[in-house]
Amino acid sequence: MTNQTEDRRPLSRQIADELRNEIESGQHASGAKLPSQRQLAERFSAARNTVDEALKILAQEGLVVAEHGRGVFVRVKQPLIRLGSDRYSPKHRETGLSPFLIECARQGKVGRFEVLNIERIKPNKELAKQLHVSEKAKSVLRRENVFYADADPVYRVTTWIPWRIAQGTGLLQEEVPHQYGIHGVFEEKGHVMTRINDEITARMPTPEEVRYLNLSPGIPVIEVMHTSLDQDGEPYEVTRFVMRSDMNGLSYNVPVE
Structure with missing residues (x-):
């Protein structure tokens, strides 16, 4: 991810963009569970609430689904x-x-x-x-x-x-x-x-x-x-x-x- 000193976007937006790129590239497959908020917080050197905000951005875009007690998953593409x-x-x-x-x-x-x-x-x-x-x-x-x-x-x-x-x-x-x-x-x-x-x-x-x-x-x-x-x-x-x-x-x- 771009060094935060070089990127003026909010850190939550940077995290969301990084995860979106990984989803779109197939690194996180359809239906796959994303790393936990704790793991993402460690990876991006961010607070848990910042990671939570990033995941909410992806959910609002329809890319992921949060399941209570289970985690956050890449949305499965349904047959049309x-x-x-x-x-x-x-x-x-x-x-x-x-x-x-x-x-x-x-x-x-x-x-x-x-x-x-x-x-x-x-x-x-x-x-x-x-x-x-x-x-x-x-x-x-x-x-x-x-x-x-x-x-x-x-x-x-x-x-x-x-x-x-x-x-x-x-x-x-x-x-x-x-x-x-x-x-x-x-x-x-x-x-x-x-x-x-x-x-x-x-x-x-x-x-x-x-x-x-x-x-x-x-x-x-x-x-x-x-x-x-x-x-x-x-x-x-x-x-x-x-x-x-x-x-x-x-x-x-x-x-x-």
Whole structure:
């Protein structure tokens, strides 16, 4: 490490940078336990609280995980659950599985979902504009779910559907009684998906998202705001995916128009 007299950065930052370089170079492998705080304090001629601060910097960056009573470990890189541009393709229907379940199976995991809420609501102005509905009435059905791969929550999904489409259908039930799920119901109501619009952003999670997705410090989320458009160009569904960035990826293969 650079001599402290030549480096004006705080010692905790110097230690964090040194350990980060070692992790990125493979000196500390994925899942490996880092030396103890006592060992690091001796190595860097630093106080224990300075070492602790350095490790907190790495944890906030998502590089390490502290386990109470066991130590600090290099974060294990999880196989990614990929949300792809072909996820709504009819070709997946032959399997009898949703795209999410197919991707989980590819990773040797079992996918499932938990319904948090199904409610008829009054949309805000932006959502009403997106779905071509009234903002002055309860004109939208909202469905909220958390999706799991094995025991790990991987994303939270909120779907908004015009009430004129959802009323009297299986969309009001936790388990949608259609072999092709909600999109099968949409097609029966005359809305065949012909185009999608996805707006993608990355950000730090809200406290509620940290709780639902069991996020460690330093892990951002990917937010995908998806709109389905039917054969007439009409929007009939808006869905927000809030995804753990350490377990999810995006894969798009689209024609250039």
